[in-house]
Amino acid sequence: MIVRTLQECEQSNRRIVSPDGNWESTRMQLKEDQTGYAFNITTIYAGKDFFLHYKRHFESVYCISGRGEIESKVDGKVYPITPGTLYILDQHDPHMLRAFEELKLACVFNPPLTGREVHNPDGSYDLEAAPIEA
Structure with a gap:
C-alpha cells in the first residue's frame, strides 16, 4: 500500500511548475508506483x-x-x-484550456507520467520524460 498526502507531495520534488507560468502540478502517483496510471493535482492559474x-x-x-x-x-x-x-480526452483530443478563475483539477494519465513532464511546443508530453529523483 502506498499512502501520500497532497501537502507532503507539494513540499517535495513532485511539485512541478511549468516553465511558461501557466500551471503547476503535484505528481502524487507516477510510473514508478507500477499501477499503470498516474494521478496529479494540477492548478491552472487564473487568466491562462x-x-x-x-x-x-x-x-x-x-x-x-x-x-x-x-x-x-x-x-x-x-x-x-x-x-x-x-x-475525458479519449481520442488524444487537441484542445484549448482556459481558466477564468484558478482551476484546481484532479488528473489521471495513461500511460503514467514519470514525473518531470512539461508540455512540448506542440502541447504534448514526451512518453518517457526523466523520472523524479529522490
Whole structure:
C-alpha cells in the first residue's frame, strides 16, 4: 500500500511548475508506483489560455474548484468547466484550456507520467520524460 498526502507531495520534488507560468502540478502517483496510471493535482492559474494535445497519453480531468472552459480543436465545441465537471480526452483530443478563475483539477494519465513532464511546443508530453529523483 502506498499512502501520500497532497501537502507532503507539494513540499517535495513532485511539485512541478511549468516553465511558461501557466500551471503547476503535484505528481502524487507516477510510473514508478507500477499501477499503470498516474494521478496529479494540477492548478491552472487564473487568466491562462493555452493549447494542449496529448498525442501519447489519455487523460481524465475532474474539476475540484474554479471556473474555465475547454475548446475542442477538432469540432470547435466549447464546454464549461466548473466544480464537479469531468472531461475525458479519449481520442488524444487537441484542445484549448482556459481558466477564468484558478482551476484546481484532479488528473489521471495513461500511460503514467514519470514525473518531470512539461508540455512540448506542440502541447504534448514526451512518453518517457526523466523520472523524479529522490
